[in-house]
Each structure stands twice: as structure tokens, then as C-alpha cells.
Amino acid sequence: MFQFQDFMKQKKLFVLAGEVSGDLHASGVLDALRNQYPDLDVFGTGGVKLRSLGARLLYDTDDLSVMGFVEVLRQAFFLRKVIGDLKDSVLREKPDVALLVDYPAMNLHMARFLKRNAIPVVYYISPKVWAWKEGRVMKMKRSIDRLLVIFNFEVEFFARHGMVAEYAGNPVVEELLHLDMQPxxxxxxxxxxxxxxxxxxxxxxxxxxxxxxxxxxxxxxxxxxxxxxxxxxxxxxxxxxxxxxxxxxxxxxxxxxxxxxxxxxxxxxxxxxxxxxxxxxxxxxxxxxxxxxxxxxxxxxxxxxxxxxxxxxxxxxxxxxxxxxxxxxxxxxxxxxxxxxxxxxxxxxxxxxxxxxxxxxxxxxxxxxxxASSSPSQKAASVISHYFELEQTHGTDRQLSC
Known part of the structure; x- marks a missing residue:
């Protein structure tokens, strides 16, 4: 039964950002979330930006930034270990929501695992399925709760495949607004x-x-x-x-x-x-x-x-x-x-x-x-907040499994 003290429960977020750009974009979302949830507990993968905001990182972007089909195959054993460690951490930590940022090879795999364990999946910055492996859209429909895209044309692309995508605006534009460049x-x-x-x-x-x-x-x-x-x-x-x-x-x-x-x-x-x-x-x-x-x-x-x-x-x-x-x-x-x-x-x-x-x-x-958009980071943060509040209102007794 739902108890009043559940309102006071510390919120927990799993983040998977496997590249430097993903770390930057995820940090904008976390920064926005901190305004509403100052004691938010964040764990997963990322880089210097997420770490500076207090995220507990199991792996760093430097470990995960692998480019090219051949290089991925060479690192397959290590990447399998990373996935296994991340799954173990999810089972142990029981996050309320998962934020997956770009990095499709690992994130789409983790999305299916998270979905099986009834953890809401917010995917921020879609895999470029419009460029290659279009068939992945069907897997995305089954495993992603909210898909936030950063290009307008992606909304129409996913709609043609029967999937709802929400345009959040582009985080790169948002981040550049805060630059202070000298003359x-x-x-x-x-x-x-x-x-x-x-x-x-x-x-x-x-x-x-x-x-x-x-x-x-x-x-x-x-x-x-x-x-x-x-x-x-x-x-x-x-x-x-x-x-x-x-x-x-x-x-x-x-x-x-x-x-x-x-x-x-x-x-x-x-x-x-x-x-x-x-x-x-x-x-x-x-x-x-x-x-x-x-x-x-x-x-x-x-x-x-x-x-x-x-x-x-x-x-x-x-x-x-x-x-x-x-x-x-x-x-x-x-x-x-x-x-x-x-x-x-x-x-x-x-x-x-x-x-x-x-x-x-x-x-x-x-x-x-x-x-240009008002604030894609705030948009992503509000979606995550929505799931935090659902969790708080309804409570949950998830049975997590591999």
C-alpha cells in the first residue's frame, strides 16, 4: 500500500551517455532536474559534466567512445562486460526512471532490459535510424516510453512508422546561447x-x-x-x-x-x-x-x-x-x-x-x-519529472530480472 513517506523518498535516475556530446546534453537535463529535485540520486555512465553535477559513474565516456564497425567488434568483450555491469547496477539500485542519450548500440539494448523491468525509458536524442538500420524503429516502439528528438524532420519520420516522437528542440543551439565569446x-x-x-x-x-x-x-x-x-x-x-x-x-x-x-x-x-x-x-x-x-x-x-x-x-x-x-x-x-x-x-x-x-x-x-527552441533540457527534465510523479502517486513493487 502507498504510504505518505513515499512522497519523501529520494528519486533515483539511471543515465547512459556514452560519448562526450551525450555527457554534455545529459548534464543540461540533470542541471534542470536539480532545481526540482536537489537530492536526486543519479548513476550510470557519462563524463566530466555529469560527474561535476554529482552523478555516480560506473564507466566514463573515455572508456566507451568507440568509432567504427571494426573497432566495436574489437571491443566486443569489454562492451559486453559494461552492459552486464550496468544491468547489475540497475537491478541493485532500482531507479525510478532511465534517461538514455543517443549512443544507440548500447542504449537500445539497455532500453529493452529496462522496459522488461518496468522502468520508464526516456530516450533523448534519437538514434539516426533515418540514415541506416531503419528496421530498428519497431524495436524502439516496444522499448521506449518517450522519444525526444532534436530535429523537426524526425517527428514526421517516426510518425510514418507509427511511433510518436516529440520535438524537444536542439540542445546544441541551447548550449551555445550561454557562451561568452570575446571580440x-x-x-x-x-x-x-x-x-x-x-x-x-x-x-x-x-x-x-x-x-x-x-x-x-x-x-x-x-x-x-x-x-x-x-x-x-x-x-x-x-x-x-x-x-x-x-x-x-x-x-x-x-x-x-x-x-x-x-x-x-x-x-x-x-x-x-x-x-x-x-x-x-x-x-x-x-x-x-x-x-x-x-x-x-x-x-x-x-x-x-x-x-x-x-x-x-x-x-x-x-x-x-x-x-x-x-x-x-x-x-x-x-x-x-x-x-x-x-x-x-x-x-x-x-x-x-x-x-x-x-x-x-x-x-x-x-x-x-x-x-532554435526555448529549452530542450527543460523539456527532457519535465518528461522525467512526469514519471517521477507517477511513481510517487501510484507506487510500485517491481520484480526486477535479467
């Missing part, structure tokens, strides 16, 4: 950069595999561009990445590299080379003229080529041109095309054609306006 002249003065220099951004990604495959080609492009222009290269390095990964490649005579944050690159660069991923969406929000690049192992590429049905890989093009369009707002250089020489050629075109840069900037900023 460009102050940035130039701080780094002793001549006012007439061309600033070219290099964003090589945050995973070891990306850096080792893409960054050397970016530096070759920098060498070639340095021969043509009075250029300074802004290198955006994620704070959590071991910077020794970069140092092995950075011995280029005559090329000036300035290490800064990814957001500083996006704010101040005249044009940039951007590794495909969340960074292209962030760069879109800044209206940064860019060339999107991507390289992976040959086997990963062959497998991906067979199963991904989109014409474009970058979120910048998908958002501005639509899911199935083969038109491009920003150039994409994939695999063998992502060579230093080709990168140099594409960036040179942007530098020498200011009208094209402004057209690209305008298209990207227009797309940003369409993504």
Missing part, C-alpha cells in the same frame, strides 16, 4: 595575430581514430595553404583528449598553429576544415563557412557505404538540404577525397570567393533559426 580584435591581440591574416580552422575530431586518420591530412592542407596565403591555423582540441596524440604530427616548418577551443575556432575562423559529427552542427550554429571531411578504416568505409542510405553525411547538409537530397550547402570530402591537396583546394575556393562564403554563412544561420 575578434581581442582574440587577435591575445595571440599576436596580424589583423590582415586569414584564420583557417582545423577541427580534427575528438576520437583517437579520427585524429590519427584525419589530422595529418589537415596539416598537409595547412602546409599547402600556408604557401599561398598569410594564414594562421586555429586548432580546436577537445579538453578531454590526450594532446600527445596531436604532437606527433605538428612539426611543420613555416606553419603557425594556435591551439584553442573548438568554439573559438568556430567564432573567429574565416573558413574551416571540420570532421563530420556534432562539430558540423555546432559550426552551423556559428554560421562558419566549412569543408566537412571524414576518413575511417577501409573496412569500416566499405561496410558503411553499403548500409548508410543518405547522399550526404554531414548534419550541416542534412539540415539545410533535407534527408535524401544530393545537393550540398557545404562541401564534403570523404575517405580518399579527404586528402591534404583536396582540402587545400576547397578551402582556397572559400577564401578567394567571399560571396560564396557569405551565401554559405546565410544558409547555415537560417538553418540555426529553424532549430
Amino acid at each position: 575578434r580584435k581581442q582574440f587577435l591581440r591575445r595571440h599576436a595575430i596580424n589583423d590582415g591574416s586569414v584564420l583557417i580552422g582545423l577541427l580534427p575530431g575528438s576520437r583517437k581514430q579520427e585524429i590519427s586518420l584525419i589530422y595529418p591530412e589537415m596539416l598537409e592542407a595547412a602546409r599547402l595553404l600556408g604557401e599561398r596565403y598569410d594564414a594562421v591555423f586555429l586548432v580546436g582540441k577537445a579538453s578531454h583528449v590526450n594532446h600527445a596524440l596531436f604532437e606527433a604530427y605538428e612539426r611543420i616548418p613555416g606553419v603557425r598553429l594556435i591551439e584553442c577551443s573548438a568554439y573559438e575556432v568556430m567564432q573567429y575562423a574565416d573558413a574551416a576544415l571540420v570532421t563530420s559529427g556534432t562539430a558540423t552542427l555546432e559550426a552551423l550554429c556559428f554560421g562558419l563557412p566549412m569543408v566537412v571531411v571524414y576518413r575511417t578504416g577501409w573496412l569500416n568505409y566499405v561496410i558503411g557505404k553499403r548500409i548508410v542510405k543518405l547522399h550526404n553525411i554531414s548534419l550541416a547538409n542534412i539540415i539545410t538540404k533535407g534527408l535524401l537530397s544530393d545537393e550540398q550547402t557545404v562541401p564534403e570530402l570523404i575517405q580518399h577525397e579527404a586528402s591534404g591537396e583536396r582540402m587545400c583546394r576547397e578551402v582556397s575556393f572559400l577564401i578567394e570567393n567571399p560571396l560564396r562564403r557569405e551565401e554559405m554563412r546565410a544558409a547555415l544561420l537560417d538553418a540555426r533559426a529553424q532549430l
Whole structure:
């Protein structure tokens, strides 16, 4: 029977964020929840952001950030152990609600387990089933209680498959609203950069595999561009990445590299080379003229080529041109095309054609306006709060099982 003291019971939330971006987005939700539930107990996986908000992490994003089909297979034993440990923790801790953020390979598996154990599943930032493995939608319908998506077109996509998806707005747009960037002249003065220099951004990604495959080609492009222009290269390095990964490649005579944050690159660069991923969406929000690049192992590429049905890989093009369009707002250089020489050629075109840069900037900023929302973190927090209150009102006597 429901007792009054159940109203006073500490709420417990299970979170699974397997990547740096997921940790960032989940932290926004947790921050919003703390206003209503100051003593909320949170456990699961995440990174520095969630840990700073008091989450008890069984595994860190650094442990789980694996890129590519082949790499996932190589780490299969470890990932199975992670899943087993997470299931054990759920059975032991008995959370009231689960928040799953992106990271579909593990999260969809955990969603089924959570559903079997009558734990409400809130999935924030949908798997990109519109790009590949569309058949996963049926599994999602059976195991997810509330699906919160961050692109408008996803609502229509899931509706066609008989699944309700709620548009929460885009957390990237929300997070960028809180940035406090210094004026460009102050940035130039701080780094002793001549006012007439061309600033070219290099964003090589945050995973070891990306850096080792893409960054050397970016530096070759920098060498070639340095021969043509009075250029300074802004290198955006994620704070959590071991910077020794970069140092092995950075011995280029005559090329000036300035290490800064990814957001500083996006704010101040005249044009940039951007590794495909969340960074292209962030760069879109800044209206940064860019060339999107991507390289992976040959086997990963062959497998991906067979199963991904989109014409474009970058979120910048998908958002501005639509899911199935083969038109491009920003150039994409994939695999063998992502060579230093080709990168140099594409960036040179942007530098020498200011009208094209402004057209690209305008298209990207227009797309940003369409993504804007009041507060996706608050939306996700309110959904979780709804389940907390249901639990409080009705009580539960779940029998948890593997």
C-alpha cells in the first residue's frame, strides 16, 4: 500500500551517455532536474559534466567512445562486460526512471532490459535510424516510453512508422546561447595575430581514430595553404583528449598553429576544415563557412557505404538540404577525397570567393533559426519529472530480472 513517506523518498535516475556530446546534453537535463529535485540520486555512465553535477559513474565516456564497425567488434568483450555491469547496477539500485542519450548500440539494448523491468525509458536524442538500420524503429516502439528528438524532420519520420516522437528542440543551439565569446580584435591581440591574416580552422575530431586518420591530412592542407596565403591555423582540441596524440604530427616548418577551443575556432575562423559529427552542427550554429571531411578504416568505409542510405553525411547538409537530397550547402570530402591537396583546394575556393562564403554563412544561420527552441533540457527534465510523479502517486513493487 502507498504510504505518505513515499512522497519523501529520494528519486533515483539511471543515465547512459556514452560519448562526450551525450555527457554534455545529459548534464543540461540533470542541471534542470536539480532545481526540482536537489537530492536526486543519479548513476550510470557519462563524463566530466555529469560527474561535476554529482552523478555516480560506473564507466566514463573515455572508456566507451568507440568509432567504427571494426573497432566495436574489437571491443566486443569489454562492451559486453559494461552492459552486464550496468544491468547489475540497475537491478541493485532500482531507479525510478532511465534517461538514455543517443549512443544507440548500447542504449537500445539497455532500453529493452529496462522496459522488461518496468522502468520508464526516456530516450533523448534519437538514434539516426533515418540514415541506416531503419528496421530498428519497431524495436524502439516496444522499448521506449518517450522519444525526444532534436530535429523537426524526425517527428514526421517516426510518425510514418507509427511511433510518436516529440520535438524537444536542439540542445546544441541551447548550449551555445550561454557562451561568452570575446571580440575578434581581442582574440587577435591575445595571440599576436596580424589583423590582415586569414584564420583557417582545423577541427580534427575528438576520437583517437579520427585524429590519427584525419589530422595529418589537415596539416598537409595547412602546409599547402600556408604557401599561398598569410594564414594562421586555429586548432580546436577537445579538453578531454590526450594532446600527445596531436604532437606527433605538428612539426611543420613555416606553419603557425594556435591551439584553442573548438568554439573559438568556430567564432573567429574565416573558413574551416571540420570532421563530420556534432562539430558540423555546432559550426552551423556559428554560421562558419566549412569543408566537412571524414576518413575511417577501409573496412569500416566499405561496410558503411553499403548500409548508410543518405547522399550526404554531414548534419550541416542534412539540415539545410533535407534527408535524401544530393545537393550540398557545404562541401564534403570523404575517405580518399579527404586528402591534404583536396582540402587545400576547397578551402582556397572559400577564401578567394567571399560571396560564396557569405551565401554559405546565410544558409547555415537560417538553418540555426529553424532549430532554435526555448529549452530542450527543460523539456527532457519535465518528461522525467512526469514519471517521477507517477511513481510517487501510484507506487510500485517491481520484480526486477535479467
